[in-house]
Amino acid sequence: MSEGLLETASAPSSKGAREDALVMRDVRVTLPTGKGPLRIIRDATFTVAKGEIVALAGESGSGKSTSIMAALRLLPAGAQVEGSIILDGQDVLAMPKRHLRHLRAKRARLVFQDPWRSLHPMKRIGAQLVESARTADPSLSRDEARRLAEQMLTRVGIPEPASRMNSYPHEVSGGQSQRIVIAMALVAGPSVLFCDEPTTALDVTTQAQILELLRELNRELGLSIVIATHDLDVITDLADRLVVMYAGEVVEAGPTAEVLARPRHPYTWSLLRSAPGSHRPGERLHTIEGRPPGPGEKLTGCAFAARCPSVHEVCRSVRPEPRPVLPGRSAACLLTEGYGPITTGARDE
């Protein structure tokens, strides 16, 4: 693909890497297998500005979690990553292992879906927080780290933090565990927090509490947050910007409220339309027939063509690149209004 195209596709990042927490450019993740390569991410480009909350939205297999793992270079052995990933101003793909460990311990932290699996079951909560703090900053003394840990537990809303430090993970509830996991990330003083479905395992009221906490941390600490989720409520509540992924590609991106109100990609529209909340009770739900292409399938045109309600003949043979369609918004659909002229032909896979 041509250089000129790249520039238009990544217009929001043109301010320069210093102002961006994460820049993913033409990232391609491939997993070679005996049956041929699995294309898990197919040329994804998006940026997360400093202090911004960005939701990577999509169904299972869309590549949202893999994008997060790729940004931290936590992919399984054998996965091939191409393109460029700049995290906190540093080139993740070119980085030596030692720097990478430091980056993951300090600057960019990850919160998983299941808080129980993120905590060591046989270690006291305090010890785990201290370990996290001292890995990020080895110059901290044990006492300093303990004080910091207590402060952070207070900050995330754990009652009686001093006595909680002596508890084991099984003694606290799910909501509290997720708060503790977030505190464990915060003691390192990160600039980017990655969250992979952070509230999926939690109850509705607990989810509301955790989302409120994340919003406060973003506002008070200027923390950049990248959150992978399939939950429309989480997206609506939390994200400044939305990146919609489908079959390993970014199909649409833009400010959350605008994308939700006026989607430009037929997939985004179909997805929003199929949520029960946008129907009258009892009304037949709109569905998207069929299912997404698997990672092993080779695509010739648009990944959504087979399920798209407005598919045109060209969609099956020409691959749409993400293009700016409105100020601050991009979409990868040949038919959407505002999509620029085509200069490239078939898919280069």
Add this chain to the structure above:
Amino acid sequence: MSEQYVARAEGLVKEFRLGGGRTLRAVDGVSFEVRRGETLGLVGESGSGKTTVARMLIRLEKPTAGRIDFEGRDITALRGSALRTAVRRRMAMVFQNPSTSLNPYQRVGDVLAEPLRVHKVGDAAERHRRVMEMMEQVGLDPAFAGRYPQELSGGQRQRVGIARALMLDPSLIVADEPTASLDVSVQAQVVNLLQELQRQRGLAYLFITHDLALVRHLSHRIAVMYLGRVVEIGPAAELFADPAHPYTAVLASMQRDPEHRIVPTGDIPSPVDRPPGCAFSSRCPLATARCVEQAPPLVTVAEGRQAACHFPGELRLGGELGHRAVPAPPPLTLPDSELLTLKKGG
């Protein structure tokens, strides 16, 4: 069988014995009825006892106390062949995770024929015919009969789970989070299927979920559980528009704009040491000394509605009832001529 309801639970209690002489009261005096052809939604936090209630209703779990009536008959203590004919043939369950509730070594056709075989319905040819019919009805290609569950997608597997539940033509289906493991677009297909089947067959559903938008969409009535008790029960629309119990108000507020959300502090208390008063009092913005000391009984607050609160309806909701605006379709144009020539050229 002239009653309005198909199943009815009265004063259900379930205690589990823990070590050290302690007991965990998972369900504490739950009463409700499921009417013919209706969907009763059961919502509540994890640990509120909703799954235990469902398992008792379908007699997978024996109640410590209470009574269950089903199709006009007391089934609380049925055993053996009476249990099989009165309950197992007439009630079925759809599980949350279709991947773990299907035997990976059993072909789809055998999965579906098994209920018929167990209950000695028809001969092999008859069973085969019924399996094919059912697959057709739930939207599965009959060619899948020879496949194994792992060869199917999540949505197809859940269709198998639903078809299996329907094989003996039950009157009540207990569905425990049947769409929780599915993606939104696939979930919509399964929800539509459940509603179609209900209309065609007059099925009743006890539908357990934590997805509030979904439960509001497909329930006729909703029962809200909190720490082992029903705190409110009533028609779905009224419950979300004008909740009587503060916990229901909290849930209903989650369906409104973020600025009108009521986010409670703290967590659900432990069912091992139940607080003496109202279980929600520790998190309730309205709680008074009376709430802490005295548990409110479930009483009728309006026609067809019951709530267990000393101050029903006092926690009011602000803002509009969240009805996610239907997005406008994207403006699409015909691809430009350059593109078409490119295609012809290529």
